[in-house]
Amino acid sequence: MTPPIVPEASELGTDVDVHAGFPNAAVDAPENALSLDRLLISSPHSTYLFRIRGHHWEHVGVFDGDIALVDRALTPRYGDAIVSQNEYGELILQRWHEPTTGQYWGVITTTIHPMRHR
Amino acid sequence: MPLIVLSSNDGCAVARSNEAKALGIKMGEPLHELKRRFCMVDGTTMKPLTDSSLPRVVAFSANFELYGDISRRVAAVLARITPKLELYSIDEAFLDISKLNIRGYERWGRQLAAKIEREVGVPVSVGIAPTKTLCKLAADHVKHHPECEGAYYARNSREESLEATPIHNIWGIGWRLAPRLHAEGIHTAADLAAMRPKHAQQLMGILGRRTVAELNGLSCIPLSSTHKPQQVISRGRQFGHDTSDFATISAAVARMTNHACHALRKEGRLATRATIWLMTNRKKPNPTTAHHDIRLSTPIADTGNISHQLLTVLQQEFDAHHEWHKAEVTLWGLVPATELQMDVFNTIQHRLYAHSSTLMTTLDSINHIYGKGTLRYAAEDLSSAWYPRRAMQSPGYTSSWDDLPAVAASTW
Numbered sequence: 001m002t003p004p005i006v007p008e009a010s011e012l013g014t015d016v017d018v019h020a021g022f023p024n025a026a027v028d029a030p031e032n033a034l035s036l037d038r039l040l041i042s043s044p045h046s047t048y049l050f051r052i053r054g055h056h057w058e059h060v061g062v063f064d065g066d067i068a069l070v071d072r073a074l075t076p077r078y079g080d081a082i083v084s085q086n087e088y089g090e091l092i093l094q095r096w097h098e099p100t101t102g103q104y105w106g107v108i109t110t111t112i113h114p115m116r117h118r
Numbered sequence: 119m120p121l122i123v124l125s126s127n128d129g130c131a132v133a134r135s136n137e138a139k140a141l142g143i144k145m146g147e148p149l150h151e152l153k154r155r156f157c158m159v160d161g162t163t164m165k166p167l168t169d170s171s172l173p174r175v176v177a178f179s180a181n182f183e184l185y186g187d188i189s190r191r192v193a194a195v196l197a198r199i200t201p202k203l204e205l206y207s208i209d210e211a212f213l214d215i216s217k218l219n220i221r222g223y224e225r226w227g228r229q230l231a232a233k234i235e236r237e238v239g240v241p242v243s244v245g246i247a248p249t250k251t252l253c254k255l256a257a258d259h260v261k262h263h264p265e266c267e268g269a270y271y272a273r274n275s276r277e278e279s280l281e282a283t284p285i286h287n288i289w290g291i292g293w294r295l296a297p298r299l300h301a302e303g304i305h306t307a308a309d310l311a312a313m314r315p316k317h318a319q320q321l322m323g324i325l326g327r328r329t330v331a332e333l334n335g336l337s338c339i340p341l342s343s344t345h346k347p348q349q350v351i352s353r354g355r356q357f358g359h360d361t362s363d364f365a366t367i368s369a370a371v372a373r374m375t376n377h378a379c380h381a382l383r384k385e386g387r388l389a390t391r392a393t394i395w396l397m398t399n400r401k402k403p404n405p406t407t408a409h410h411d412i413r414l415s416t417p418i419a420d421t422g423n424i425s426h427q428l429l430t431v432l433q434q435e436f437d438a439h440h441e442w443h444k445a446e447v448t449l450w451g452l453v454p455a456t457e458l459q460m461d462v463f464n465t466i467q468h469r470l471y472a473h474s475s476t477l478m479t480t481l482d483s484i485n486h487i488y489g490k491g492t493l494r495y496a497a498e499d500l501s502s503a504w505y506p507r508r509a510m511q512s513p514g515y516t517s518s519w520d521d522l523p524a525v526a527a528s529t530w
Contacts, residue, residue, distance in 0.1 A: 045194040046237040048516065054527035062527060070525075073237040083525050091525045 040110050046073035048106065050083065050091070057093060066113045068093075070106035081108040121161070121176045124149060127356050127506040128179055138175060149177070160510045179508040183517035185209075191238045199230075204341045212250055214341050227269025235268075244269040250339045251332035254289045255280050255307065274311070275333040281308035290329040295322055307333060348385060353377040354446025357504040360399055362438045367396070367445060370504040371432060372425050372497035374447040379421040382449055383478055388417035390451035394428055399443040410435050417453050420474040421481070424449070425497055 041047045052066040062068075062081075070083050076096035083105040086092050091105060120137035124130065130148045131138070143152065152158060157170040161178040189208045196203050202214035220226045227244035234242050245256030246269065256272040259279055263270075272280055286296040288307060298321060304310055310318075311333040319327040328338040353374040361367065371394055382389055395409040410431045418424065428447065484493045513521035 043237075045191040048239075049522050050525045051522040052527050053524040056530050057527040059530075064527070067522065068525060072239060091523065092529070093525055093527045095530075 040069055043071055043073050047071050062111050063113055066111050068108045069110045071109050072106040074107040076104055076107050119174060119176050123178050123180055128509055162510050177510055178512050179510045181512045183514050187516040188240055192234055195234055202341055212341055223271040224269050228267050231268025247272040248335045249332040249337045251289050251329055274335040275307040283307040285310055350448055350450040351378050351381050352446055352448040356444040358507045360441035360443050362441050364436055366501040366503040368429050369498055369500040370445055375425045375428055376421050378447050378449050379419055379424055382419045386455050387452045388419050388455050389449035390414050390417045392424055392428055393448045394432055395446045396442045397444050398440050406440055420478055422495055
């Protein structure tokens with residue numbers, strides 16, 4: 001990911017002289033910035049990121065190359081998408097169908113699909 | 119297959135699976151010796167390193183980024199239980215649970231172990247006891263007794279499961295002390311705990327007396343806060359290959375100085391003295407060390423300034439007749455930044471300091487947002503030949519976007 005060359009001055013935490021025509025209240029409010037981390041990850045210690053490989057879930061909008069956020073702290077509900085292991089020890093996507101005594105690695109809470117590729 | 123993880127620079131085995139232990143691989147056994155007894159297999163490719171019929175052992179280079187990430191996740195779980203938490207090392211922590219309303223320590227411990235294994239994904243051992251020394255013994259007991267299901271509570275070392283513990287397995291009894299104790303007929307935890315305090319102090323000093331008291335349930339070692347203000351800050355590395363090339367070594371010194379200065383700034387302190395220390399390979403003939411001390415012109419924490427002064431001295435005094443093996447940079451004579459003694463009349467010095475401080479803050483902020491090393495001094499890039507070896511490096515599963523673990527969308 002290529003970051004912008006110059007970060008917002010307010011993020012740097014230095015004393016910033018804003019030579020504006022009149023006072024800029026926006027400079028003082030970094031804490032309210034919308035954070036994707038906070039939106040998408042409710043339990044950081046139990047959330048892991050995976051890369052989706054394969055095309056068999058495209059009909060539900062999960063594509064090869066997408067990122068999946070997987071939370072190990074959740075208990076699967078009927079219809080959830082989960083990560084589990086097949087008989088070869090490989091990690092696979094599965095739908096959780098109850099009642100079942102299957103194992104699961106974690107529950108997929110969100111997938112991220114880029115609309116524009118670099 | 120038996121599996122091991124190698125130390126920094128692929129030097130020796132620092133983690134061994136049970137199968138590897140069963141083959142007789144010792145903790146800290148050097149890779150070159152292992153290669154003589156086993157056919158080593160590169161864990162990242164599963165290809166053997168040599169063509170041999172010796173028993174196979176899979177090896178990985180250490181993946182510190184991954185271990186650090188897992189360690190932080192476990193610490194996050196522990197921090198929500200109590201703020202009285204000491205992160206002792208990357209894989210051990212002490213919690214003071216004395217004031218928590220816990221009924222049934224072992225059941226609580228088993229639940230904690232299960233929660234961590236479920237939510238973070240790593241198995242842990244929970245040892246519960248009145249003292250830190252006993253806690254470590256209890257946790258070790260759990261590690262070797264799966265029937266504990268993750269937790270064990272020890273009241274003192276006279277418990278049947280702990281009394282026969284050999285003394286070298288006790289926290290605080292090192293390899294130097296153990297023979298002395300064996301000579302006096304002290305072989306087990308029970309023997310040690312039964313020592314009279316004066317005798318313990320005579321034989322092992324005050325720290326030994328403390329260990330004996332702890333084994334008997336008397337807590338002598340308080341939980342220390344995670345942050346200890348440092349007297350010196352050192353950063354050092356062993357090179358990937360022994361070298362006498364000045365450019366390579368100065369790049370390494372520049373990087374180490376960068377890390378040390380960053381740590382110094384995080385502590386809110388300034389350095390007045392700095393030292394570079396070089397060492398040749400002890401295993402080769404004529405082991406030599408060299409060190410160069412400097413007195414910094416003013417107390418500072420400026421990476422550019424300190425690097426410049428250190429590299430200048432290094433250039434003047436560098437001995438290229440030796441193949442250097444490792445280097446270390448130490449910043450010492452530390453003073454708090456707030457107590458800066460400044461010549462009141464020296465306004466130029468004041469302005470320079472203020473400029474440096476702003477520059478360093480900006481540098482640290484950018485590297486914090488965009489990642490360590492985003493912005494760095496050119497001296498670090500003179501050479502990468504000194505980077506430690508990590509020939510069998512597993513992917514950065516939790517540290518690199520290109521290395522995310524894959525999950526197959528193979529069937530609907």
